[in-house]
Amino acid sequence: RLIPAALVAALLVLTGCGRDRDTAAPAATTPDVVAQEVAAAGDLAEDAPPLVIRPLVVWVPEFMTTDGDTAAAEVLATALQQFEQLYPESEVEFVVKQEDGVNGVLNYLRSAQRVAPAILPDLVVLNNQDLWRAVDLGLVQPLDAANLPVAQPIYPVALAAARYQETLYGLPYALNPLHVVGGAEQTLPATWDDVLAGGVPYIFAGDVGDAGLNPSLLLQYVAAGGALTETTAEPDADALRALLEFYAAGRSAAIIGEETAALADTDDVWSALDLAASPAVGLVSAHVLLRERDALNRLAYAPLPSLDGTAQTLAPAYTFAFLTTDPERLEMGYNLLNVLFDPTVHGNWAQFAQVLPSTETALDTWGGEQPYFVFLRRLLRDDATAIPNGRIFFEFARRLQAAQNSVIAGTMTVDEAIASIGTSP
Incomplete structure (x- = not known):
């Protein structure tokens, strides 16, 4: 009823x-x-x-x-x-x-x-x-x-x-959708080329944390043109190469730091940002900014930068x-x-x-x-993707995580990381 x-x-x-x-x-x-x-049915x-x-x-x-x-x-x-x-x-x-x-x-x-x-x-x-x-x-x-x-x-x-x-x-x-944040005086990047040209740190959660999956990584894979489905067992070759090359370029330019791998979630990202002292772009969740609502007038926010500028979000x-x-x-x-x-x-x-x-x-x-x-209403209505369920996708995401970690740490080239998860362009 x-x-x-x-x-x-x-x-x-x-x-x-x-x-x-x-x-x-x-x-x-x-x-x-x-x-x-x-109530009694009768006197007796x-x-x-x-x-x-x-x-x-x-x-x-x-x-x-x-x-x-x-x-x-x-x-x-x-x-x-x-x-x-x-x-x-x-x-x-x-x-x-x-x-x-x-x-x-x-x-x-x-x-x-x-x-x-x-x-x-x-x-x-x-x-x-x-x-x-x-x-x-x-x-x-x-x-x-x-x-x-x-x-x-x-x-x-x-x-x-x-x-x-x-x-x-x-x-x-x-x-709890994801998006980027920066100082109010910043123009936030719409594309990865903008990120690399901007010259300021790009900070995101590089670790899986307790959840077993890394929503920040999965969102950036979507931003590269990759699709997320329950049956995704192998990455899209073009999307994977574009993503890993972006990480490698960001590392070479000191825009993506090795400390990224130690950040477990968007709370860690927020703690790593010091926007009052120096500009940066951080990938956070709506929960972070709703909790820090008093700071909204000192912040800029936007969808995650992507390969081609298309707005994207994931919403755990x-x-x-x-x-x-x-x-x-x-x-x-x-x-x-x-x-x-x-x-x-x-x-x-x-x-x-x-x-x-x-x-x-x-x-x-x-x-x-x-x-x-x-902004949040528009993200959910127009730009949001769900994280798929199931063991097949989970194992794919774990392999993608290992490739990301290797490139950001500098222990593998892009080609080596692609080969390590069993696909090639």
Whole structure:
């Protein structure tokens, strides 16, 4: 059942409280029990047994907590309260799980599936790389792309991020597109020739970090004319050569430094920039600039420079995936997401959480006065590409990473790096 948007909006005045648990171990196997009085059928009838309500359990990353004094947590907590008022026989429990590492959510899912399937959640929020792995484990239920359980249209690039083997496996909620940033007085480059002619450092994340893939590298491969698909096993020869020659030229001109290989993510890139002291061009994410919003008037931003000047971005996503197969709990989950995807709830939460919502109606609630928001809206609508899912693409990306590292470090020529990943021009 879908909830009328007006009814959800009318309940926005309610205040919320923290509703989740931060756990270092799997959730307890014993459900919460709530007794509800049931009217007697007759004067002599005994009281009916209490109604047992098993909460709808959702595992979420830390930035989706409902517990705490942040504005983002308050928005989600209020939305859960609204849901429970609209559906009095339903309860929701958000359980915070670490995103990466040994104690990351994927390891918890894998362990629970093997030794304690009863503690698996009904829904889970996963990043790009964890989603397809959870599907391969047989944990995630497919969705009917023609009959989505939410009323709001989701950006096509977001839906593409949740698609695997031609099947939709979740509803993306948050996006984090990439773009370049520099000082307000700079004219940011549109092409790689502009980068090389500009003479200022070009800083991007050269390492894979915890995600296992490097979105900055993949975006630059797209900027070279390469295509990203699930079945991409070998690089496009022309795109690969153009990309590696750009890296080699940047290294020779001291525009791309060897320290690039040590930068794991866009937060590291932002930390490496010192735009007040010296001009540079850095490849960052929207999350970085939304977090540093007070500095926007001192910054310039633009799409990533590309081989031919075509605007491009990648938009890593966080997706709600369904694990439960129980029809009643599926309906509860659909109803919950309909509340969370209400444009006001979704838009307010995303702005406070410093990410982009996955629907244009939610992003529209941010208003059109801020030029940076207009820029982000255009990137998502017109210029965004999804990171493909699956093992074949993952292995391709790892080989591409090794070639990048070798050229930037100067341990291989372009020809040697091309040969090392099994293709030639």
